Structures are given as structure tokens and as C-alpha cells.
Amino acid sequence: MAAPANDAEEISEAEEEEHKLPPHPTTPQQKSRKDYAPPPYLIANVDLDFDLREEACTVTSRLTVTPNYGQLPAGAAPPPLVLDGRKDVKLVSVAVAGRKLEAGEYQLTDKTLTLSGLPEGEFGVEVVTELKPQDNTLLEGLYKSSGNYSTQCEAEGFRGITYFLDRPDVMAKYTTRIEADAAAYPVLLGNGNLKETGQADGGRHYAVWVDPYPKPCYLFALVAGKLAMKERHFTTCSGRDVTLRIFVQERNLGKVRNRLRAGPAWWPDTYGLEYDLDLFNIVAVDDFNMGAMENKSLNIFNSSRVLASPATATDLDYSRLEGVVGHEYFHNWTGNRVTCRDWFQLTLKEGLTRYRDQEFTSDMNSRAVKRIEDVMLLRASQFTEDGGPMAHPVRPDSYIKMDNFYTLTVYNKGAEVVRLYETLLGKAGFRKGMDLYFQRHDGQAVTCDDFRAAMADANGVNLDSLGVWYGQAGTPHLHVRTAYDGISQTYTLTCRQRTPPTPGQPDKRPVLIPIRLGLLGPDGSDLPLRLRHKDGSVEDLGTTGVLRFETAEASFTFVEVGPAEPVPSLLRGFSAPVKLEVEGQTDEHLYFLLAHDSDPFNRWESGQRLARKLLMRMVRNALRQKSLACAAFGGVPDSLVEAYRAVVTDPALDGSFKAMAMSLPTLNELMEGVEGGADPPLLHACRLALSRALAGVLRPELQAAVKDNSDPPEQPYAADACARRALKNRALALLSTLEDPAITAELLRRFREATNMTDEIAALGCLVELSGPEREAALTAFYDKFTHDPLVLLKWLGLQAGSNAPGNLERVRALTSHPAFNISNPNNCYALLLGFSHSPAHFHAADGSGYAFLADAVLKVDGINHQVAARLVAPFSSWRRYDPPRQALMKAQLQRILEAPRLSENVFEIASKSLKAA
Numbered sequence: 001m002a003a004p005a006n007d008a009e010e011i012s013e014a015e016e017e018e019h020k021l022p023p024h025p026t027t028p029q030q031k032s033r034k035d036y037a038p039p040p041y042l043i044a045n046v047d048l049d050f051d052l053r054e055e056a057c058t059v060t061s062r063l064t065v066t067p068n069y070g071q072l073p074a075g076a077a078p079p080p081l082v083l084d085g086r087k088d089v090k091l092v093s094v095a096v097a098g099r100k101l102e103a104g105e106y107q108l109t110d111k112t113l114t115l116s117g118l119p120e121g122e123f124g125v126e127v128v129t130e131l132k133p134q135d136n137t138l139l140e141g142l143y144k145s146s147g148n149y150s151t152q153c154e155a156e157g158f159r160g161i162t163y164f165l166d167r168p169d170v171m172a173k174y175t176t177r178i179e180a181d182a183a184a185y186p187v188l189l190g191n192g193n194l195k196e197t198g199q200a201d202g203g204r205h206y207a208v209w210v211d212p213y214p215k216p217c218y219l220f221a222l223v224a225g226k227l228a229m230k231e232r233h234f235t236t237c238s239g240r241d242v243t244l245r246i247f248v249q250e251r252n253l254g255k256v257r258n259r260l261r262a263g264p265a266w267w268p269d270t271y272g273l274e275y276d277l278d279l280f281n282i283v284a285v286d287d288f289n290m291g292a293m294e295n296k297s298l299n300i301f302n303s304s305r306v307l308a309s310p311a312t313a314t315d316l317d318y319s320r321l322e323g324v325v326g327h328e329y330f331h332n333w334t335g336n337r338v339t340c341r342d343w344f345q346l347t348l349k350e351g352l353t354r355y356r357d358q359e360f361t362s363d364m365n366s367r368a369v370k371r372i373e374d375v376m377l378l379r380a381s382q383f384t385e386d387g388g389p390m391a392h393p394v395r396p397d398s399y400i401k402m403d404n405f406y407t408l409t410v411y412n413k414g415a416e417v418v419r420l421y422e423t424l425l426g427k428a429g430f431r432k433g434m435d436l437y438f439q440r441h442d443g444q445a446v447t448c449d450d451f452r453a454a455m456a457d458a459n460g461v462n463l464d465s466l467g468v469w470y471g472q473a474g475t476p477h478l479h480v481r482t483a484y485d486g487i488s489q490t491y492t493l494t495c496r497q498r499t500p501p502t503p504g505q506p507d508k509r510p511v512l513i514p515i516r517l518g519l520l521g522p523d524g525s526d527l528p529l530r531l532r533h534k535d536g537s538v539e540d541l542g543t544t545g546v547l548r549f550e551t552a553e554a555s556f557t558f559v560e561v562g563p564a565e566p567v568p569s570l571l572r573g574f575s576a577p578v579k580l581e582v583e584g585q586t587d588e589h590l591y592f593l594l595a596h597d598s599d600p601f602n603r604w605e606s607g608q609r610l611a612r613k614l615l616m617r618m619v620r621n622a623l624r625q626k627s628l629a630c631a632a633f634g635g636v637p638d639s640l641v642e643a644y645r646a647v648v649t650d651p652a653l654d655g656s657f658k659a660m661a662m663s664l665p666t667l668n669e670l671m672e673g674v675e676g677g678a679d680p681p682l683l684h685a686c687r688l689a690l691s692r693a694l695a696g697v698l699r700p701e702l703q704a705a706v707k708d709n710s711d712p713p714e715q716p717y718a719a720d721a722c723a724r725r726a727l728k729n730r731a732l733a734l735l736s737t738l739e740d741p742a743i744t745a746e747l748l749r750r751f752r753e754a755t756n757m758t759d760e761i762a763a764l765g766c767l768v769e770l771s772g773p774e775r776e777a778a779l780t781a782f783y784d785k786f787t788h789d790p791l792v793l794l795k796w797l798g799l800q801a802g803s804n805a806p807g808n809l810e811r812v813r814a815l816t817s818h819p820a821f822n823i824s825n826p827n828n829c830y831a832l833l834l835g836f837s838h839s840p841a842h843f844h845a846a847d848g849s850g851y852a853f854l855a856d857a858v859l860k861v862d863g864i865n866h867q868v869a870a871r872l873v874a875p876f877s878s879w880r881r882y883d884p885p886r887q888a889l890m891k892a893q894l895q896r897i898l899e900a901p902r903l904s905e906n907v908f909e910i911a912s913k914s915l916k917a918a
Helices: 013-020 250-255 263-271 315-330 343-364 367-386 408-441 448-459 464-471 587-596 600-625 638-649 655-661 667-671 680-697 699-708 719-736 741-753 757-768 773-785 790-801 808-815 826-836 849-862 866-881 884-898 905-916
Strands: 041-051 057-067 081-084 090-096 106-108 112-115 123-131 141-145 148-152 171-181 187-190 193-200 204-216 222-225 228-235 241-248 279-285 298-302 477-485 490-498 513-520 529-532 538-542 545-549 553-558 567-570 579-582
Touching: 090 112, 148 279, 148 298, 171 187, 171 222, 187 204, 222 298, 228 250, 241 250, 263 408, 298 315, 315 343, 315 719, 315 757, 343 367, 343 408, 343 448, 367 408, 367 600, 367 655, 367 667, 367 866, 408 448, 408 464, 408 513, 408 545, 448 464, 477 567, 490 513, 490 545, 513 529, 513 587, 529 545, 538 545, 545 553, 567 579, 567 587, 587 600, 587 638, 600 638, 600 655, 600 667, 600 680, 638 655, 638 680, 638 699, 655 719, 667 680, 680 699, 680 719, 699 719, 719 741, 719 757, 741 757, 741 773, 757 773, 757 790, 773 790, 790 808, 790 826, 808 826, 808 849, 826 849, 826 866, 849 866, 849 884, 849 905, 866 884, 866 905, 884 905
Parallel strands: 041 171, 241 279, 279 298, 477 579
Antiparallel strands: 041 057, 057 123, 081 112, 090 123, 106 112, 141 148, 148 222, 171 204, 187 222, 193 204, 228 241, 477 490, 490 553, 513 545, 513 567, 529 538, 529 553
């Protein structure tokens, strides 16, 4: 049985080191997990009245405040009530227990409103504030987007609306009255169920919304505007009818699709839980910092994540929409009904819900392909985060701005930690743990340790060592040595693990690593696994088993293995987020696994390892010869060519899997193997050279794949059609590297004749990498076609931003003044400015011009939107991965950013921590 949940039992060395540093009077201060204390007051009920006007909006907040400070000593006065606020929120009046306070009776700063001399017991507080949403470019709190009012309160946006205890462990029931001009804002939406509507004086109207479930203020939402709506219905497992309404701007109504699909049925089927209100509203907003927000019964989405049609969205867009909408819907229980006690516990809701949306998408589509996609993202981005100056545990120990910790570590590595529970406990055991978690904590704000305790108690197992994952940053390295004894027919795996030091954590503890594995016999079939324990007993694991490895080193011996030495298939399904090295693994072993492994992930992984080894040889050769012309020295081994040929021509393989198998390792993965720091343009050149070589020798097979998978026009978004398009477009991408005029002409023809965005953007993506009239003709045609569709133009901006074609920096610089680009819109900044950082040739140009361009953009955007600017700093954080000249150039830009006047706390945190590792 697990020990009682206590989130404060372990404080990392990183946090201890930060607390040793003296506070700097001009430096933003850290918030630390070890300093958590329950609030002295709670809020039981919140009544909000929004009077929305064009010049300014008035918000009246009436709070029912209850003491949480326990028994006071005799004669002691109740502690003060400190409410969070923001400097752009104007305080109009404040009253306590029905009495209006004069200016000298409270303390007001840019960030807080402090009330003292409070009555004992329950009392009321009324706060009236005035806001100017039209001037709120931060897009936190109440703001305007495309003429409509919207809110974003996670993590700390509610303080931009009214003074409040803005923390997730303060859960209250909300009633919200919204009043606005009826003609300009005919739609008025809030949390919960609609209780009342009516007309008000002067052509105005109102709506009253009541949310019966307690929630933290970060889940508050309001939308008011001129919106069109589509309505659907779904039936819960208990037979209750729920109305689903999707609100968008009129011009986007044709892009509304019911992306919940099987979600409402999948959740109760999987967990026995159903949606708990009669109404579920979704609103699409153009200006939004995040992808979506799970506000109770009023989900607000970035338009790019919820609007789709075959003419404007790719198959990948559709898949992401399905995952994002499912993610926010699933939050109703994992995040809303059970929320996190403090923001350090963010992964409790986000890692768990990301895991659930991954599982949902896997069940709706190809599980193998989805798993590969998730691992590719983890390796390409999260592993980089784990190895850089911003490395942090899935449960961070400290932060300056919580907005900076909505990271791939918290979400995607957090999801991998949740997956560890299921791997160890099995699906039935995991379900038992989830049932107990909801039974214990429904309506509560809890911790990661509470989740772990529920999983352990429900299954009667000790999971203490799994808790190390929550508090330790970095990616563990797993080394496996194998030994076969033909006489005794035993096969032994000796496993060692280590996690490299990360900032503030020089010493690491072993973590619990579930190793899912199989052993392949000479004919490629899975052998029976019979594990011998230390006491001599033998356990039958079937043909795929899970080893529990939780010490620095351990050995596992299998018996009755023979008559020949097997080939191990380790970490099947990527059963733990680690870097695996198998001592003595040869190319022959990898080719054997690529051809025979029953685990699709490891079959794909074997091909990736072979390609990575070849690419590293090419890089070393180019560095030795100091010439890119030598990058492809020696050509592509015949065995690798034949392996790829076998994949692309195998009729039994799914087209999406073939496309994945034909994709080379990403540049981020390749950087891991470069000693002395990476030269990204060189890595890109080697990767391009290998792609070109493969395309040359496999040209007949690739052209056949294009021909055989070219569907008639207007094929739907369905798994089989998506698989065919994936293979066809991957084959075209490889062929395009040949820069053959005939292939370029075919790409332009396919671009012009495309009847869906998947094929259109795939062809354009190939052309954008080439120089010549075809590129310019395609870009011009695409812009002219979609001039009035800003969501589609994001793709146009993004493709150009990430292009490696010669002279592209000047093109990107010119695009910052193009009518299609709006620097106040987060999506535009992510597409063009952050997209530019994905170009190895230009962002990492040897003269530093790419770094200077992005640093200029960071400083400009920081004056508009701090969250977006902080995300633009992120590419500089990985400076240690590059060669010394680039390291110096990147550090110089970080220093320039830090020295800028009026720098936001968001940007300061990322830039200062990045340089601190210097």
C-alpha cells in the first residue's frame, strides 16, 4: 500500500539552490512548491455581473467568503484577505459585509487588493471593477477578438477581470449575469446551464448562467458576440440527452464539423463516467494564446484547432482537431471535477488528459501510427527540452510565470508517466485506479501524489519508485547488455540506467522503467518468455512481457530459450520515455527486426536506427573532409535500399505506417550524436543528400506508390484514404529532392489539380523548398485562392517561414509587413516567426542573421503579448547543442533580450534561465 499522499515530502536540489540565492530587488521572484500553504479563506459562492459597453466594461463580483484559518488564539484578529489583481484592472469600489470601504481602509497595489479588519465567520465581499477589453492585447482575462468578447483565465487570467483568490485550490459555485447590446452581441454565453434570459433598457439584453459544480476561477468563461451556431445532440450512457452547440463567425460556419465523433461514448465505455450537464458549448476564437481551453461547459478553442473542411484542412489537421476536441471534453472529469491543488501539479490534469486523448485517437485510427507520431514529437522536442537549460520535472518545483510551464514536459512526458501506470498495472488495474481516484477526489483540488496513491491502493502494490518521475528532470538512458548460454539455454539481460545532470539536479536517482519486450527466434516468430526469479521460481510472461526495472543495475534471466540465440525486441511500444542503447546490436539485428518484429513500433524504430547510423557516418565524413560534397560518400548500402524497397512495396502494410517508415530521423534526433556541437546546415545537407540518394535508387517504386495511391477527387477524411494520401505524398516528397524538371512540373500540376488541402499543401511544401518559377507560381496561386481565409494563410506563412531555399530570410522579413501577417495575432506569430526557427539553413546561418531576426521579433512581440513572446524565445534555449560559434551568437542574442527595458516576466524567465546554464 502506498504511503499517505503528501506532496511536500520531496523538494528537489534545484529548488533548494534557488532559495539560497538572495532576492534581487529588480528581478521577478520565484514561486516554489515547498512554500505551498492552504489559503486562509475560501470562497463558497461567486455572483458575477458583467455590464459590457464599448468604451469600458463594469464587473460586479459578490463573494461569499468562509474562513479557512482554523481556531484563532484568544483576542487575535482574523488574518487579512489578499486578493489577486492586475494593474490594467481599475478598482471602482469594494465593500465588506455590506459596508463600502473608503480608500484608506484597504491596500491596493498593481497586483493585490488587501482587506484587513475582517469579521469572524462567513462574510460577503463586493468588488466592482472597470475593464477595457479592447485594449487587452495580452489575451488573458476579458478581451475582444474579431469584435466579440472572450475570456482566457488559465493560468492566472481571472485576476485580469476582478480581484479574487486566483489559485486552483479555491473552488466555488458561480452564477454569471451578462448584459450587452442585443444587436451587436446577440449571443451571450457562460458556464453551466442557462437559467434566464431577458430584455433590458436601451436595446440591451441579458443572460444568467448557473454552474452547479464547484470550480476554480481558471475555469470561468464568458463569450459575447455575433456568432453563428450549429447544433448537435448526443446521448449519455444513462440515456440523458445533451445538446452540443458550436459557435463560430458566420464566414466559418461551413467549416464546422462534429469533431467529438465517438468521444462522448468512448469516455463512459472506457471509464464509466459521462458528461454531467445538459448543454455543452464550443466557441471558436481567432485570437487565442493556447490551442483550446476546457472551461466548464463552455470550451473556447483557437479557431485553427476546431474549424475544418477538406478544402482548407489537411488529414493531419483533422487528426489534431479530433485529439484537441477530445482532450478538452475529457477534461470535464480530469481537470474540472477533479482539479490540481496548485499549478505545480499541472501535469495531474494535463498529462493525464493528454494520455486520454492519445488513447482516444489511437482507438479511432491506427494505434501503431499514432504511437509513432507521439514518440517522434517526444524525441524531437521534449527530449531537447529535457536536455537544455529549461529542463524541469513533470511537476516543476518553481516558476516565475506559470504560463511558461505549459510545456511538452508537463503534457507529453506527463502523459508518458501516466502510461507507465497502465503498462505496469494493465488496463484492468489502471481502470481500478482511475475509479478509486474519482471516488476519493470528486470535487477536490488534489496532487500528483494523490493520483499515485489511488493507483497503488486500488491494486495493492507499491508505486513509490514511480514517484521519482514526478520530481526529476532529464531523460533516462537505458543500457542493455545481452548474454546467451547455449548449453543451459538461458538468455540474460543486464540493464543499467543513468540520467544526466540537469540544471539544479546534478545527482539523479534511479526511476522505475517498465521494459516491455519480446525475443525473436531464427524464423522471426516470438518465443515464449519464461522469467526466472531470484528465488528460482519461473514466471510465464507469454510472448510479450514487462520487466520492472527500478534500480541502477539489474539482471533478468529467461530460461528454455533455444536452440539458437534470439534477437531481443526491447522497449516495445516505447514502454518508457528513455533513450535505449543495446550493447552489441548489429545492423543485421536491426534488419532482422525491421523485417520480422511483431511490434510495429519497434519495426519502425529499427529502420530509424539504421538510417541514423548512416547519417552519422555521413556527418563525420563531411566534417573530416570539410566539404558537403563528401556528405554522401559511399552511397546507400544495398541492404538499406532493399529494406526500404520491401517496406514501400509490402501490400500488407498500412500506407500511413509506410510513410512513417520512409521518413528519416529528425534533425533534433541527429544532434544527439554529434560531438562538439551540431552544425544544423550541415546536418540538413546530409539528410537531404540521403533523401536524394534513396529517391534515385527507389525511383520506380516511389513513382509506382504515387500512381497506385492517387485517388479520384474528393475522397473523404477516412482512415484508408488518409493512409493512401500519406504514402503518396511521402513518395512525392522524396522524389522532389531529385530536382528533376519533370518531377517539379508534376508537383506543380498536382498542386493546381488538388481537390483537398492535404494534397495541395503537400505539393506546395515540396515546391517551397525549390528555387524557380514553379515555386513562385504556386505561392502566388495559393495566396490568391485563400486571400480571405486567414486560417489557411497560416499554412502559407508557415511553409515559407521554414523553407531552406536560398535567400529565404529576406522573404520572411518581407512577410512581416505583408497584409496576411498580423503581429497581434498569436497564430500569425507562431506560423511565421516561430516557424522561421524550424529552418536549419537560415535560422542557424553562420553569420547569426537568423538569430538576430528572431531576437528582434521577440522584443517587438513582448510589447504586445508576453506569453507569445516567451514562446518565441524557446529556440534560443537549446544553444548548448550547437557548435561553439553558434553558441556564442545565440548567447549574445539572449543577453540582448535580457538587457531590453520593460522586459516581461515571461520572457525574463526563459531568457535568464537559458543563460544561467552558460
